[in-house]
Amino acid sequence: MAESTAMIRLQDIRRTFQVGDELVHALVDIDEEIHAGEHIAIMGPSGSGKSTLLNILGCLDKPTSGRYYLNGQEVAHLDDSALTQVRRHQIGFVFQFFHLVHRLSASENVELPMIFAGLPRTERRQRVEESLAAVGLTPRARHLPDQLSGGERQRVALARATIMMPAILLADEPTGNLDSKSGRAVLDVLGGMNDNGLTLVVVTHDPKVAQRADRVLVLVDGRIVRRVASSQMGDIMALLAEDEAE
Amino acid sequence: MSPGELFRFSARGLSGHGLRTVLSLLGVTIGVAAVVILTALGEGARRYVIDQFASLGTNILIVLPGKTETSGTVGAGGVPNDLTLDDARAVQRSVSAARHVAPVSMGTEQVSFGERRRQVAVLGTTHQYKDARQLLMQRGSFLPEEEMSRGSAVVVLGPKLARELFVEQEPVGQVVRVGGWRMRVIGVLAKQGVKMGMDFDDLAMVPVSTGMQMFNRSSLWRILIQSGSHSDIDLVKEAVRRVLVDRHDEEDFTVITQDSVLSTFTAVLGVLTLVVGAIAAISLTVAGIGIMNVMLVSVSERTREVGLLKALGVGRRQILSVFLTEAALISSLGGLLGLGLGWLAITALVRLYPVFPASPPAWAVWAALVVSLGVGVIFGLLPARRASRLDPVQALAGR
Secondary structure: OOOOOEEEEEEEEEEEEEEOOEEEEEEEEEEEEEEOOOEEEEEOOOOOOHHHHHHHHOOOOOOOEEEEEEOOEEOOOOOHHHHHHHHHHHEEEEOOOOOOOOOOOHHHHHHHHHHHHOOOHHHHHHHHHHHHHHOOOHHHOOOOHHHOOHHHHHHHHHHHHHOOOOOEEEEEOOOOOOOHHHHHHHHHHHHHHHHOOOEEEEEOOOHHHHOOOOEEEEEEOOEEEEEEEHHHOOOHHHHHHHHHHO | OOHHHHHHHHHHHHHOOHHHHHHHHHHHHHHHHHHHHHHHHHHHHHHHHHHHHHOOOOOEEEEEEOOOOOOOOOOOOOOOOOOOHHHHHHHHHHOOOEEEEEEEEEEEEEEEEOOEEEEEEEEEEOOHHHHHOOOOEEEEOOOOOOOOOOOOOEEEEOHHHHHHHHOOOOOOOOEEEEOOEEEEEEEEEOOOOEEOOEEOOOEEEEEHHHHHHHOOOOOOOEEEEEEOOHHHHHHHHHHHHHHHHHHHOOOOEEEEEHHHHHHHHHHHHHHHHHHHHHHHHHHHHHHHHHHHHHHHHHHHHOHHHHHHHHHOOOOHHHHHHHHHHHHHHHHHHHHHHHHHHHHHHHHHHHHHOOOOOOOOOHHHHHHHHHHHHHHHHHHHHHHHHHHHOOOHHHHHOOO
């Protein structure tokens, strides 16, 4: 599934935060390549830097130092306006708590990125229909988020994240707030998107979620301490327990 | 993003916190209504005064005894000469551009007919007063054309006075008592109402010399002069001044023209309208602070939404536009409602007091609308900038 061309190249990425008088090293010397169409899981204990890495990959945050190439373009030091364009056209986000706009219906939530991107209404309508159909929510198009189950909300969020046809989808604990059945349904949709060529990076604590990935990156204290290929993922939990014990 | 879509998205944003939006809207509504109503009252007062002056007649000059200026040393000022019938005669004789010259004496007396009596203002003048003040008769005739010093024992009654004294009887031809004088009623004025503080419906008019004798006075209260045309007013004023200075050896009188008084009143009331409008505009500022408060709370509550929008690739300017549009929507909608409320209040006021021509000046309506919209944009700027500058990671975490 993975192609030889690296869609994402991270070189010596560091991210530090000033917390009071203390300098916190959230990410240290991250070097990684992710290829187009890959499905990557990022695991690690709490505070290991998973979300920080995801934020940098999603251009929501900038590294303190290092280089980040996305599709060959160095994006780590772009200005806000350029980063906005990168997020709009190349990156999709899915969050643990869905982040749906509660006053907008399912179809309006999905339409949202296209409205701000200035796409014509007819095209928006067509894409929304297709996208909701792809996640199995056509009958729920007019429902408000409060009228949807957790799994349905996350599928709406998935439809929204992919409506602008991004090159990469970043998911932060996408099943963390769902029951197992809904979680499986969401993972099936994610898997289907990845099968269709979408590059997928998932941050998770759940080994069942990680098992679906091609590779797992294990972070501890801001460093990638393990790179586990899918064929070698025997017992990720044991690895994590070992890392945490260290 | 098209303006229509921006409008729709912002309107949906406001609907998310309806009560706060309505309360904030109400603040702007009351502010704009206050501007409209207060400026309408100011403008109404200005027009009322203009109407009152117009009711004096046209191209009117009034000569009053005394000079309103400071002169000489304290305690050494001379006593001004009275205005006399001879003065009025001299003006009539010498100032050809004066169409009408009406000397006026004034007092109060009891007018009685049989058992009915009424204390009223008694105005002594000549037949020229009728044309100068454009008075109309209900019945009978006005004071006769006669030499100023000749005082016939005749009286013209205001319609209310006539009704009170005679009830159903015909007043013309009857004899009434004015003070100690027996006088024949020769006419009744048509209904005129109150003009410049004088109730023409409830007074008695007698020949000027009769009035002066009745009140035991040798001087006049006023001399009313009507110039032939508007362009002659200054000419007449100067001529009158010269004639009277010649007679009095000094300028111990004041000649005022309708125009000068009117322009002074108009200027004063114009400033008054501006001032009350500005005071009302303060309430708009308060409303603006209300909008800012609502928008700050909104930004605070919608921090995660702003974070989401940033993650979806919505730019700073677009987020700024969304929140600014929300603030502008509150203020402009409030402005329109305020105009409506102001209009309703003024309409009700005019129905209650038809004599008071309250109506907001056009500039005040436009200013209220522009200021209310400006208030929304200006006071919405801080919250909108705060939203647009939120760090996406922090915002998504709700911090």
